[in-house]
Amino acid sequence: MVPNRRGRSLSTALFLLALGYFFLLQLPFSLPSWNYHRRPTPVKNENIRPDAIHLDRAHKIHPIASYIPLPTNPKPLPRIQHEFEPESWLERKRRTQRQKAVKKTFLHAWNGYKNHAWLRDEVSPVSGKYEDSFSGWGATLVDALDTLVIMGLDGELKLALEALEQIDFTTTFSKEVNVFEIVIRYMGGLIAAHDLTNGKYPILLKKAEELGNMIFYAFDTKNHMPQMRWKWGRSAIGQEIEPNPHTSLAELGSLTVEFTRLTQLTGNPMYYDAVQRITNELDKVQMRTKAPGLWPNFVDALRLDFNGSEFSLGGGADSTYEYLPKEHILLGGQTDQYKKMWERSLDAIKKNLLFRAVTKEEDKQILFTSNLQFTGGASHIAHTSDHLKCFIGGTVGIAAKIFNRPEDLSIARGLTDGCIWAYDSMPTGVMPETFQFTPCADLEDCPWDETRWYESVLRQPIELQQHRREAQKIVAAEVIPPGMVGTRDSSYKLRPEAVESVFIMYRITGDKSLQDAAWRMFQNIEKMTHTNFGHSAVKDVRDLDTKKSRQNGKLLAR
Structure with missing residues (x-):
């Protein structure tokens, strides 16, 4: 089953709100304080028993003899903004009025969580x-920390930091820990808030390291690839x-930024070593798939088999590609490995x-990426896009700047415009989760062709007027x-990817139509x-x- 990553969703509205607020911060600006600081x-949590097992006394079965060292001499990088x-x-x-509206919306969601699910993972919005x-460690609280900082909600941040002391990352009622989700939500939230406050609050790094020490046991395997659905109880008792x-692929390849930053902050090489081993495997097989x-x-992390037949930038794969240029930036451009891997990827994306x-x-290049599948030696293209793919416009834009590839900026804008078009095309002004589109034969020359569109809808040639009427009915x-x-x-599903790409392209181009x-x-x-x-x-x-979905559409966002 393809993980939908719940949109990166738990927090995904929080991400939308933080991004929307940050979007409007072209110039420094402070808003009046908000008096929502009731403790x-x-x-x-009745599921954690006093006699629950803990990981703090576990020992490693497959210790690392020598850690891969972290590069320590960053180089100047090209300007992005x-x-x-x-x-x-x-x-x-206009900008400050919009800021206030975004902040008000965030506080509505934050107070819903604070009043009904404080220190639990999330509140059901319905x-x-x-x-x-997400293992019961207060996911929304931790994931929202950086948003509280960005929005200047110091009183709310103080309450959240006090609550952090009560979170114990050495135990959980969950039988399995989803390593990917835990890292992006908890470790990402802690480290982002630490960096945004310039290390002002030691509890943030303390808890990030506590979580890192726990999660590191998921890498304690013979080949040092992590067990992504980690049976942590086995590790706790030495099994x-x-x-x-x-x-x-997304779960395996999307831990680099958080783990690398944790090594940079703590000086402990084991976190960077863990993710760099994954990167080296991806690098080794990239041109052999x-x-x-x-x-x-999907890959076989046990046998290091990358012989799968389905390729996409959507759910199951997306953030592995997203992290390539971001890790290059985090490492200060000290190695060409991530640049090389990105350029190989983008060449293949353009081709396939x-x-x-x-x-x-x-007048616009409305671009999307499709899905590729190999069956019986033949390749098949499905012209299907989904909301999770909307990250790619911003990612291509960032990579175009830091890797000095200005020719890729038009592709970045086209992919971003594709997601804007998908929003604007719907009656509600909100993009659907997954949709199919009619592809142009040529990226440069693509006149509107109503007959071809109807043929795609009807899945047959329009040879009679009756066929056209049938297509119109559909x-x-x-x-x-x-x-x-x-x-x-x-x-x-409260996806943040499209707004993120619009934000990034606005910051790169200065085009206020994107605002x-x-x-x-x-x-x-x-x-x-x-x-x-x-x-x-x-x-x-x-x-x-x-209707609102009763499946936890998640509230806030990263």
């Missing part, structure tokens, strides 16, 4: 009940664990996955905008997802009266 009552002109008073007024989806033979330059969505969609906006019944062929999944696009996204998301306790996933973005 919340923790929701007691646009040189902004001073804003006018009208622009400043029922107001708590859920422990052998093995890497999972069916591991998603069925689609050289790309890695399959990149397509332009047939739309009425002929378009009307399924609410398909021109250019889309259908929506496989019309829900919205306006993000504002439209924010307003429509807020309108569709607002509940009494936070923000919820919605079932159908084609329907203005769609």
Whole structure:
């Protein structure tokens, strides 16, 4: 089953809100303090017994004899951000009004969590009940720390830091720990808040290291690849664990930034060593897969087998590619390994996955990436996009700047415009989770062709007027905008990837139309997802009266 990463979702609205707020911080600006600092009552976790086993006395079965050293002499990197002109008073007024709206929306979600699920993982935005989806260590609280810093909510941050003392990362009621989710939410939240506050609060690094010491046992296997669905109880009592033979690429390849930064902050080489071993394996096999330059969505981490047949930038693969240029930046450009791996990947993406969609906006390159599958020696392309892929526009933009590849900026903008178009095309102004599109034959020349669109919808040539009417009926019944062929999944799961790419491209280009696009996204998301306790996933973005999902649409966001 492809992990949907819950959108990176638990916190995904928090990410949307923090990003939206940060989006508006073109110039330094402070807002009045907000008086929401009542000390919340923790929701007691009855699942942790006093006699629960702990990892703090475990020993390693496969210790590392010699750690891979962390590079320590960073080089200057090219500038990423646009040189902004001073804003006018009208622009400043509009920006600060939008900031206030984003902050108000965040506080609504934060207070829903604080009042109903404090120190539990998340609040159900529909029922107001708590859920422990990420091992019960207060995932929303930890994941929101950097947002509290960015928004200047010092009183709320103080409450959260006090609560951190109560979190014990050496034990959990969960039988399995999802290493990927724990690292991006907990370790990412702790380290980001530590860095944003310049190390002002020692508890942040203390807890990050406590978590790192625990998670490191998931790497205690014969080949030192982590058991991503970690049976931590076995490690706690000294039993052998093995890497999972069916591991998603995204889970395996998306630990580098957090672990590397933890080594940089603590001086302990074991964290960087752990993820660099994974990188070396990915580097070694990258040009030997069925689609050289790309890695399959799922790999056998036990046998180090990368012979899978499905390739995509969506769920199961996405953040491995995203982390390549980001790790290069974090390492200060001291090694060309991540640059080389990125350039191989992008060349393969251009060759195998990149397509332009047939739309009425002929003046724009509306770009998406498709899915590639090998069956019986033959390759098959599915022109399907999904919200998780929307990270790629911003990632290509960052890589174009730091690797001095200006020719890639138009691709970055086209991929970002594709996600904006998908938002703007829907009746609710919110992009569906998964949809199909009609591909252009040429990236440069792609006139609107209504007949071809109808043929894609009907899945047969339009030879009679009856065929055209049948296609029109499908378009009307399924609410398909021109250019889309259908929506496989019309829900919205509080995904942050599209807004993130819009933010990044705005910072790279200075194009203020991107600010306006993000504002439209924010307003429509807020309108569709607002509940009494936070923000919820919605079932159908084609329907203005769609129901809120009872499947925990998660509230805040990274």
